[in-house]
Each structure stands twice: as structure tokens, then as C-alpha cells.
Amino acid sequence: MQSADIIFKNAIILTMDGNFHQYEQGALAVIGADILAVGLESEITSSYSAPEVIDCDGKVLMPGLVNAHTHVPMTLLRGLADDLRLDVWLMGYMMPVEREYVSPDFVQLGTKIACAEMIRSGTTTFADMYYFEEDVAKATAAAGLRAVCSQTVMKFPTPDAKFYEESLAMSREFIQRWKDHPLIVPSVAPHAPYTCTAEILRATAELAIEFDVPLHTHLSETAIEVENMRNEQGMPVIPYVKKQDLFEAKVLAAHCVHIDEGEIRTLQHGKVGVAHNPSSNLKLSSGIAPVKRMLELGLNVGIGTDGPASNNDLDMFEEIRLASFAQKVASGDPTALPARTALAMGTIMGAKALHIGEFTGSLEPGKHADLILVDLSPVHNTPHFRRDPNAVYAQIVYASHASDVSDVMVNGRFLMRNRRLLTVNEPELLGQSQEYAHKIDSFLMERENSVLSKLIAIGGTSQEESFEIQSKVRIASVEPILHALTNPEIEIIRKRHYREYDVYFFFASVEQGLLRYREDSFIEDDAVSKVRSRLTLIGPTREDEFPQEVLLSRSRYLAPANQSVRFYREYFKPHLEKEIEKDRIRFLVKYHDIEFFINLDTISKPNLGCFLEVKSRTWSRQDAELKSKLVVDLIHLLGADPTETTSEDYIGMVR
């Protein structure tokens, strides 16, 4: 008799090994952190003895599930913002809240909550990507779960680093410190090609190669991502990252939704593990990944929940089922992705995708004892047919609930027995997480009430505040003014020609001001030479007024508009919106030694005719008074009638 520490007996064992061995009346022996033997109960109990023998009462004993891609601390952001497009969700809500709240404390608490949820739902291993990843690792190790923990690196400032060099240095130190940990595989995560530079992709790949650790990233998640990459780099995402030598590292790539046959072959060639995230891809309407084809071409495709803010849970049972259903409907073939294959993706293939398949993911002697017991006795899973050996896989994939998991062991240590968590204090976590929810709620409620705070929240805003003295008058046509500009009293410093497309967002409360999205097409020799987009928050109506309706106005925060009009519309949710298109000839002139801008506008949409606008920046009351007089003089000098003022500006007219 060989001695073991624990023997599980009277179980239906699904080994998920290379031949899908299963034992209807099986037993498994554990010694230390590892599986010593697995087989028929009669053989195991006659060859091994242990101080603890557990009668599994006919439950399924199988490898713990492998969540191949997630962002576990985001449990604290679960339900924060839903039913939004990916860019609005990410840039408008997740990133601003993360910049404000994500700290080592946030990350540890979020991870503990995730660990409790994962243990309860039978996950023993997960691949994570977040900030302060060392804190994810600490909380995970304390809860006793196994994980590939990937420190995020990206070109934008993150909650844990102002510059990418800092994240890269953090990744290096983290990997060095945790490299030989029994539960944690440290790793580096260039977030995605669209949030990283080529330099970051290369540097992270080199780091992963240097320490022989996995590299975790998001690839080809949405059609827009691929389209932008084609426009910017002349090729889709997969060839682009290959060109940066990313696939020299052991890559775990999440999503891979929008890839073609050639790209699948490139991934296969690069031994890339893929994490398929059906809930997230469906919820964010990203599409359905070509999983069936990836499997046919021999890729290791695991299944992940993605972050709990885009799922919204960490339930791998649901995810595995959805993976199977999504392939069936996408291919129009109900034989696609059968239950046994789906469960393999959720266990051993997932472990291989994480590049840790040699020590977890299946029940085989020598591998770590990462296993779960699933109760098949509840009414939603009866009766049991045994004619088809695959029937038990169908029971697990199509009918089992996460709550049917009764026991969980990782690395030979029990984390849950009879549904009682042994390493995490659940009630304590619930209270603490609700405190965060209160804080984040008030932060967002305050922000949602102010267009200015919302503008600042998406970043890139320069806090430029400018006062302008301005007058706008209606004119019959542009030509006479152009002629009048030759007057020797006016010195022309610069002349520019633009075609301007403006979208004005109005808000229910006038105090909010209005937001202008402007696309300037700069015209040179009758052709568009460059286009720039800007966002301007225009202050609430007039600040002050001088004789002849010369206005003092205030424009507040300027930002380069690097998102689409659609993004801003969905993010700011304006009450009303107006489009204006105009041809503008813009002069910078000197008059009485003071600089003025003179704009000659022909408004084509809506058809409002021509306007002359004279304006100048101002800094003091005295200066404003002087300039307001000069503005009126200039309008006279140009042969226009200053009394033909438009009381506000175009906005007033089109509103």
C-alpha cells in the first residue's frame, strides 16, 4: 500500500486528459499539492491508503474550471454602467472611475470578492489583467487560488503609473519577486495594440521572453479596432503585432473575434493561446469569434468571463454553455462545439492557452490537485442517462449550475467544503464593497450633473479659459468686405480659409453652456490640406454686453476631439443637437495696433447667408471697453452696418 494524504472515492471522474478518460465509479489520491493517482475506485483503494477518505456520494469529480481572461478587481465596478457601446463604456465610465478610485486597497478588495465568487462557482485557475497586479497576486494567493497575474502596460497614464516605463519597471520587479510562487504565475500585459505603441509591444514581449512568462493582451476585439488598424498601419491587427515580434513570447490573446483564416494560421504558428469571451462579446455586441475554425486548425482556445463589469459575473458554467451555443448559432450547425469540447476549453485547453497546461487543467498523476466536486442530484439535472458516454459532459455543460459545485481544492488545499468557504470572509467583503459603491455613485452623480466635469473626466482637456469681445453682423455678401480689407488702416497679418463642420450639443440647463464639436478642413489652393477636430465648451450665454450689442463671451475648456461625434453624443447625452456647415475666410489683422480676428462666414447649413464677425481676446474690463469701441469702428470701416447685429450668434438663430 502506498500512502496518500487524501483519497476521494465514489465519484464520477472526468479526467479531461488527452483521451478523455472517465470513471463511473472512480477514485483519486492526493499527496501534498499533487495528484498521486486516478482510476477505478477498486484499483485506487486497493493500492493507496490515506488518513482522510472522502466519499463523494456519486458527485462528479473533475478538474477545476480555468477562467482564461478576466479583470478580477472590477467586481467592484460590476453594474456601474451597462448597455453602452465599448468606447463610451471604457473611455467614458470605466477609465475615469478607475483613475479616481483604483488603489492597492481597491484591487485587493475586488480580488477577494472575485475569489469568493470563483471558488463558489468551481473556478480554480484564472488569467487576470489589471493595475497594481501585485496586489491581485497577494489577495489571490491568500485565498488559495491559482492565477496568471498580468501587470497592465499602456501608453496612457494608468492608476498605477504616469508613464509606460513605470508600468514596465513594475512588471519586471513583480515578475522577479513572484516567479517561483506555487500558485501565481506573474506575467506582463500590453493592454491592446490600440492602447499601446509599437515600442510597448516590443518591450513587453522582450520582458516576457527574458523571464519565460506568459504575455497577456487583447487582440481584434471589435470590427472598428481592425478597421482603424488597417487605416493606420495598412494591415489588420494580427500581422501588425506579429511584425512587432509579439508572438516570440508565450502569448495569451483575449477575444480574437475579427480575424480571418490567414490570421488564425498566424496565431497557430505563433503558439498563441486564445481566450474566448462569449458573454462580453455578446453584451458589448463585438461579434462571435471563429472558435470552430480555430479549434479545427489546432489552436488552444480557452474560455474567459472577461471583467465582471462587462459580463457581469465570473460564472464559468454559464460561459462554457454560451461558448457552445454561440458557435452553434454562428455556424448554423448544432453539432458545432459539442459539450465535451466546450468543457475541455473550460479546463485543460484553457490551461494550455495560459501556457500552464503541464501542471493543471486535467486530473492526471503528477499534476497539481486543482479539482472540484459537482452535484448532479438537483432536480434541474435529473435523470441521468448513461447510454452515451458523453451524456455526463452534456449534464455538466448544458444543465449544471455554478451553485451545484460543493467542494473546491487547489494545490491540494480545500478552499470550499460542502459549500462553506474556508479562505475568504464573505460577509466582511459585502460591507466593504458597498462602501465603494456609495463613493463611486456620488462621484458619478456629481459628474453627470456637469458637462464640464464630464469633459474633464474623459481627459486630454486643456484648462484654457478665454474671454472674447465680439460682434457679429449680417452682410449681403463677402466680396465688398474683402475689398474693404485693403484699407491701409488695416494691416493683414494672416489669412486662412476653412470649411467648418460644427455640431452643437445643447443641454436642458442653460447654465451648463453648450458643447461644440468642430471639424476644421483647412483649404489651400482649393484643396483640403488638413483636418482637425476640437471640442469647446462654450460658457453660458453672454458674460457682459457693451453698447451696440458687442458681447463679452467666455469659452472654457478646449480639447482635441479624438473620439467620434457618435461617441460624444452617447457620452454627453445632449438635450438637443444642431449641425452647422460654413465656409470661413479668417483674417488676423492689426487695427490701431491691436490684433483682431475677422471672420467672413457663408453658412450653407442651415442656409443663413453671410456674416461678418469681428473679435479679439481680452483680459480686463478696461481693455474690453476699448476693444468694444474698436470693434464697432472696424465694422463701419469694412462698410457693414453694426446695427445689423445678430443678438446672440448663429446658435441663437438655429435653436
Ligand SMILES: [Zn+2]
Ligand atoms: Zn478584457
